[in-house]
Amino acid sequence: AEREFSIRTPKSMEKYQAARRVMPGGDTRSTVYFSPYPITVSNGSGPEFQDIDGNHYLDFLNNYTATIHGHAHSKVVEKVNQALSSGTSYASVIEEQISLAEILCARVPGIEQIRFCNSGTEATMFAIRVARAFTNRAGIIKMEGGYHGTHETAQIELFNTQQAPVSMGIPVRVAQDVYAVPFNDLEAMEQLLIQRAKEIAAILVEPVMGAAGVIPPLSGYLAGLRELANRYDVLLIFDEVQTLRLSTGGAQSKYHVTPDLTALGKIIGGGFPVGAFGGRADIMSLFDPANLNHLSHGGTFNGNRITMAAGITSMELLDQQAIDHLETLAKKLQMQMQEAIHRLFVPASVTRSGSLLNVHFTEQPPINYASTHRSRKDFTQLFHIELLNRGIYTAPRGMWNLSTVMTDFHIDQAVKAFSDSMQVIAKCIE
Ligand code: PMP
Numbered sequence: 001a002e003r004e005f006s007i008r009t010p011k012s013m014e015k016y017q018a019a020r021r022v023m024p025g026g027d028t029r030s031t032v033y034f035s036p037y038p039i040t041v042s043n044g045s046g047p048e049f050q051d052i053d054g055n056h057y058l059d060f061l062n063n064y065t066a067t068i069h070g071h072a073h074s075k076v077v078e079k080v081n082q083a084l085s086s087g088t089s090y091a092s093v094i095e096e097q098i099s100l101a102e103i104l105c106a107r108v109p110g111i112e113q114i115r116f117c118n119s120g121t122e123a124t125m126f127a128i129r130v131a132r133a134f135t136n137r138a139g140i141i142k143m144e145g146g147y148h149g150t151h152e153t154a155q156i157e158l159f160n161t162q163q164a165p166v167s168m169g170i171p172v173r174v175a176q177d178v179y180a181v182p183f184n185d186l187e188a189m190e191q192l193l194i195q196r197a198k199e200i201a202a203i204l205v206e207p208v209m210g211a212a213g214v215i216p217p218l219s220g221y222l223a224g225l226r227e228l229a230n231r232y233d234v235l236l237i238f239d240e241v242q243t244l245r246l247s248t249g250g251a252q253s254k255y256h257v258t259p260d261l262t263a264l265g266k267i268i269g270g271g272f273p274v275g276a277f278g279g280r281a282d283i284m285s286l287f288d289p290a291n292l293n294h295l296s297h298g299g300t301f302n303g304n305r306i307t308m309a310a311g312i313t314s315m316e317l318l319d320q321q322a323i324d325h326l327e328t329l330a331k332k333l334q335m336q337m338q339e340a341i342h343r344l345f346v347p348a349s350v351t352r353s354g355s356l357l358n359v360h361f362t363e364q365p366p367i368n369y370a371s372t373h374r375s376r377k378d379f380t381q382l383f384h385i386e387l388l389n390r391g392i393y394t395a396p397r398g399m400w401n402l403s404t405v406m407t408d409f410h411i412d413q414a415v416k417a418f419s420d421s422m423q424v425i426a427k428c429i430e
Contacts (some may be wrong), residue, residue, distance in 0.1 A: 001386050001389060002035075002036055002215060004389050005036070005388060005389055006051060008389065009037075009051065009055065010053060011051075011052045011141050012037065012038070012040045012051055012052060012053060013036075014270075015039055015052065016037040019040075019253060025168075027040070028131070030303075031395075033210060034384065034396040039051040039053075039373060040052045041056075043119060044070075044071030044072060045070075045412050046070045046071060046072075046073075046405045047059055047071075047403055047406045048070075048071075049071055049393075051160050054186050056371055057388070057390055057391050057392065058392055058406075058410055058414060059071070059393050059394040059399065059403065060177065060221035060392060060393055060394045060400040060402070061395050061400075062246070062402075062403050063266075063271070064242075064266070064395065064399075065210075065266055065267070065356065065400060065401045066266035066267060066269070066271060067403060068267045068314065068318060068403055068404060069270075069318075069404050070404070070405035070406075071271075073313075073405070075313050076271060076313045076314065076317075079125060079310065079313045080270075080306055080310050081097070082309065083305045083308075083310075084306065085308050086108075086203070086303065088180065088304055088305050088389050089300070089301055089304040089305060089306075094303065094305055095118070096303075096305055096308035096309055097116065097308050100268070100311050100312050101114050101116075101311055103315050104276065104315070105278070107249045107250075107315070108249050108252065108253070108262060108264075108278070109249055109252055109253060109258045109277075110170045110196045110252050110258045110259045110261070110262045110280075111278035112278070112279065112280055112284065113170045113278055113279070113280075113281050113285070114264075114278030114284070114300070115278065115287060115297060116275070116302045116303040116307075117274075117275040117276065117299050117302055118274060118298075118300075118301055118307075119149065119265060119273060119274070120148075120239075120241035120264075120265030120266065121148075121149030121150050121156060122149075122151075123149075123239075123241065123265050123275035124148040124151070124204065124239055124241075124263045125149070125153070125154070125276045126150040127202075127204075127237050127239075127262070127263045127277040127279070128140055128154075128202065128204065130261065130286055131202035131260075131261060131278075131283070131327040132202075133295050134201075134202045134283045135201040135202070137198075137199055137200060137201040138177040138199065139179065139199040139200040140153055140177060140178050140200070140202055140204055141178075141179050141180070141181060141189070141202070141203045141204065141234075142154075142156070142202060142203075142204045143180065143181065143182070143183040143204075143205055143209065143212075143369070144158050144181065144182050144212075144368065144370065145159070145183070145209065145211070145212035145213075145368070146180075146183070146205065146206055146211075146239075146369075147210060147211035147212070148204060148205075148206075148239050148241075148263070148264075149241075152170050152171075153177070153178055154175045155170055156170075156174060156175045157180060158180040160210065161322060162181065163175040163178055163180055163257070177199075179192055179196065180418070181418060182368040182369065182370060183209050183212070183215060183217075183367070183369065184217060184218045184367045184368050185368065186221065186225070186228065188229055189203070189224075189225065192229075193234070197233065197234060200232070201234065201235060201260070202235035202236065202260075203225060203228075203229055203234060204236070204239060205222075205236075205239065206238070206241075206242065207238050207240065207241075207243050207251035207252065207255060207294055208246065208251055208356065209369070210243070210356070210399070212368075212369045212372060213351060213358045213360060213369075213397070213399070214279075214351045214352065214353065214356045214358035214399060215351060215366055215369075215372075215374075216351065216352070216353040217255065218367055220428050222257040223255075223256075223257050225257070225259050229260075235283070236259040237259055237263065237279075238252055238259040238261070238262050239252075239262075240262050240264055241265035241266055241275075241323070242356065243265065243356075244264055244266075244268065244351060245318070245323075245326070245354060245356070245401075246269055246354040246355075246356070247282070247306070248318070248319065248323060254354070258324070259279070260283060261277065261278070261279035262278055262279055263275070263276075264276065264277065267315075268315060268316035269307045269310060269314070270307070270309075270313055270319065271333070272306055272307040272311070272313075273301070274279050274307050290308045290363075300336040312323040317404065322404045323354070325404060326404060327354055327355065329408070329411050330354060330357060331352075332411055333357065333400070333411050333414060334350050336418075337357075337359065337415065337418055340422050341414070341422060344419075344422050344423060344426040345426065346361075346429065347359050347361065347362065347363040348362070348379075349362060349363065349366075350365070351365045351366065356399070356400075357399070358397075358399045358400070359398040359400070359402065360372065360398060361375045361376040361425075362375045364367070367407070379425050380397065380398050382425065382428070383421055383422070383425055384396045385419035386420075386424050386425075387418070390417035391417065392413075392414055392418070393414075
């Protein structure tokens with residue numbers, strides 16, 4: 001599979017060699033890399049893009065769920081072009097920022113007030129900071145395998161019952177204030193709260209785990225978290241950077257559980273750098289600079305005109321009809337994937353919530369991070385390259401997501417490539 005990949009992508013290979021001279025690993029995002037080397041893209045339109053060797057791909061990664069309306073959507077392009085000619089960023093208020101804030105406050109139940117930043121990383125960082133400021137406590141409980149960006153608190157993980165930084169360069173003492181429990185396990189959460197609630201500012205959770213493998217909450221889990229947070233008097237933060245797409249008001253609308261704070265990103269920027277965090281007005285008011293003693297939050301490009309214009313357009317395009325369309329296509333994709341898996345007797349499963357899916361090489365779909373460890377990493381890697389060779393672009397770890405510009409035609413193409421690639425895996429097992 002890698003040989004065929006290399007034959008199809010000689011120019012990408014050349015670019016990779018050149019890029020490595022000026023950037024370690026040839027790029028500036030760890031998640032873009034895969035072995036033997038990532039492809040270099042020239043341009044995209046709608047649900048497709050092209051690499052510099054002229055290969056076409058259907059994009060089932062969509063910049064890790066950010067480009068929900070595909071590439072170069074005509075409405076987004078039009079609005080961004082208009083915004084460009086009015087000046088892009090000022091150290092003052094612009095009306096577009098107020099408009100996007102109004103849209104998001106109206107759509108997301110847990111957001112009464114909101115502030116913008118430039119990445120999901122900043123969004124979770126500030127949600128955590130304001131939770132700590134409001135409660136005057138330092139402790140954060142996250143989920144094992146929960147990804148919330150790259151700031152220090154977010155980069156703590158459990159290693160054999162001991163929490164520690166996942167990366168070099170993070171002081172070990174940061175881990176003192178970060179606890180991790182398994183997702184979908186209310187009892188583990190309550191045990192921790194019984195011991196530690198007095199030190200805990202907030203529980204931080206993705207309502208559907210993303211990077212850990214698109215793991216939906218078991219029935220009653222999120223409501224249970226809400227109840228525990230109330231009972232033990234800690235705040236509940238939802239990281240909806242990926243899950244906002246699950247309904248017009250995010251996973252909190254879909255699952256009917258309202259958090260105290262919410263972190264957003266990706267789709268609310270229409271393809272431009274963005275993050276936002278919001279929540280209860282009594283908490284968010286800590287940021288009010290009219291108060292002498294306020295929580296400071298700077299950012300040169302916070303709420304800039306390009307991002308706001310693209311974001312407003314992206315949210316307007318993501319109406320109920322668009323979400324229903326995504327749901328219908330995703331359901332069909334999942335069913336046909338599962339059909340191929342059963343037909344070929346491969347020990348694999350497909351998890352899904354809305355238009356987010358993940359292929360796992362485990363017979364049982366995982367319900368938490370630990371249960372994803374059984375997945376065959378070698379199969380995941382081979383499957384990814386097999387899909388690439390058939391013009392289907394997905395996350396190397398097996399995550400798929402849809403864009404609103406896809407149709408049945410694209411799903412059918414994907415299912416064909418999926419089945420053919422799964423046949424290769426089936427042969428490995430024989
Ligand atoms: N939270 C979640 C759930 C994410 O999926 C991501 C990005 N994949 C982030 C936070 C960080 O966002 P960003 O890459 O914009 O910093």
